[in-house]
Amino acid sequence: MQLHSAQGEFEEAGLQIILVGMGRPEQSEEFRKRFAPSLTLICDPDKSLYQAFNLGRGSLYGMASPSVLIRGLRAMSRGNVPGMPQGDVMQMPGVFMIDTDGTIRYSYYAKDASDHPSVEELLGLKALLN
Numbered sequence: 001m002q003l004h005s006a007q008g009e010f011e012e013a014g015l016q017i018i019l020v021g022m023g024r025p026e027q028s029e030e031f032r033k034r035f036a037p038s039l040t041l042i043c044d045p046d047k048s049l050y051q052a053f054n055l056g057r058g059s060l061y062g063m064a065s066p067s068v069l070i071r072g073l074r075a076m077s078r079g080n081v082p083g084m085p086q087g088d089v090m091q092m093p094g095v096f097m098i099d100t101d102g103t104i105r106y107s108y109y110a111k112d113a114s115d116h117p118s119v120e121e122l123l124g125l126k127a128l129l130n
Contacts, residue, residue: 067114
């Protein structure tokens with residue numbers, strides 16, 4: 001997982017990464033240990049955070065589009081083999097930067113299941129939080 005690999009860079013920039021997943025606590029902990037052992041993971045099986053941040057659901061095409069399949073194959077070629085999905089597989093992901101006052105300074109709503117900003121892009125946004 002790119003975020004786990006770059007955690008030191010985020011810490012140097014004064015940023016903390018918090019992941020949100022839909023699995024039950026034991027499933028989420030298994031995921032965290034396997035893919036992101038140094039990161040904090042919040043369990044949200046009822047998707048209340050997803051709803052609070054207005055993250056929508058994807059379509060069947062969006063989950064099996066060529067770009068999603070290509071990104072999935074690239075991830076697997078780097079040794080990131082996904083397990084069985086947990087929760088709503090149609091739930092779209094997002095990325096948010098929130099300052100210490102609770103103000104959302106950056107929002108990224110994914111276009112498909114594999115869409116996310118790069119680590120470099122996120123680190124470049126640190127100025128938004130100052």
